[in-house]
Amino acid sequence: MAGRDALTAAVIAAGRDAAGEGWDGAHRMYALTDRDTYLGVAYPLDPLDEVPPDALLAIPLTPLGPGDLGTELAKVTWPDDVHGCVLVTEVTVVTRLGRRRRGKSFGVRRARLAVGVLRDGYHLSLLRLRDEDEWRVCPDSLSTDGLVTALAGTF
16 A cells, blocks of 8 residues: 555645646546556556656546535545545635734635545645645644545545
8 A cells, every 4th residue: 555655746746637727626536546557457648657666646537516525425436446536626715914913814815625535544635825836734724524534435
């Protein structure tokens, strides 16, 4: 089974792929599989020679339907050779802008949230604010427990 570094790389790859669709997009799902399994079932457009055997490849799937996210995730099932999955969606977050004379000032920003879950339950949630390039671990103030549980339930 792939490790934490492999999941981190796959979640970032899925987030970058979803970013190519622009903003105001649908919820995007990705299957996570290993290189050998992928080569056995697909004809890759790009060579995979430099991809290590223990890496996870994020395979884009048809975007989820426009309905309730929980309902849409409940319809998802995976074959045994899928090691995990990633959901990329857009969220609105409240950020602290700094201190003003009478307390704190807050701002509302759009962000892309990427949540990856492996079959064994290990998970990772990353966030990228709209005007920034860096992915960072989700702050505690943005709970992704419900999404993690829903994604884990697809296995």
